[in-house]
Amino acid sequence: MNVYDCTLYHGGLKGAETAFGENAEKYSVGEVIFTFAGHRLNRDRNTVTLSEEELQRGDISMELASRMMNRTYYETEKIRRVLQTIFHMVNRGHQVFVVGTILDDNSVKGGTGWAVELAKLFNRPLHVYDQQRRHWFTWKEGGWQEDSPKISYTTFVGSGTRYLSDDGLAAINQLFADSFGE
Template identity: 85%
Template sequence: MNVQDCTLYHGGLKGAETVFGENAEKYGVQEIVFTFEGHRLNRDKNAVTLTEDDLLRGDISMELASRMMNRTYYETEKIRRVLQTIFHMVNKGHQVFVVGTILEDNSVKGGTGWAVELAKLFNRPLHVYDQARRHWFTWKEGAWKEDTPRICYNTFVGSGTRYLSDDGIAAINQLFVESFGT
């Protein structure tokens, strides 16, 4: 796989998405940041502002999202737009990498969990670095299995918590080293 043929998709927020973007820039991976009008980004390199029509293509019932993630999402325009934006990230990126916390019900904590649920739904290769357990896990056969993933596809998503630990940063950095070399 040629690094120049790879594209990272993310949402440009502080924490995991910023570190994924910094690594993409360092290794020469193309980077696309999906956003919407009025959304504040921490990293805006190659930002694509989704139109109202684009956002509607990623629309989902908040009731369905709440059910899939085993939590309650109230109808707010900002939450809806964030979930719509995540749809575009996962729809474009084949392999999905997330940094966060895997919960007992196999979902992932916070809004990041929506990327995880969409990756499961779209049958994408899915990897989560669980900061609490300090290890990568891959979704296989309906369960999380410890793994040491590599970026293996030309398009991939990097997402995750805004509250990135030093271990989370190191996990993202190591993912890029192991995938593209030093």
């Protein structure tokens, strides 16, 4: 796989997404940041501001999103826009990498969990670095299995917590080093 053929998709927020973007830049991986009007980004290289029509393509009922993630999402415009934006990231990226916390119900904590649920729904290769357990896990056969993943597809998503730990940052750095070499 040629690094110059690869593209990272993310949302440009602080924490994990910024770290994924910085690594993409370091290794000369293409980078596309999806956003919407009025959304503040921490990283803003190669941004694609989704139009109202494009956002609607990623729309989902908040009731369904709440049920899929075993938590309650209320009808707020910003949350809806974030979920719609995540749809575009996962729809474009074939492999999905997330940094966060895997919960007992196999979902992932926070809004990041929506990227995880969409990856499961779209049958994408899915990997989560659990900051609590300090290890990567891959979704296989309906459950999480410890793994040491590599970026294996030319399009991939990098998402995760805004509260990136030192271990989480090291995991992202190592993922890129293992996948693209020092």
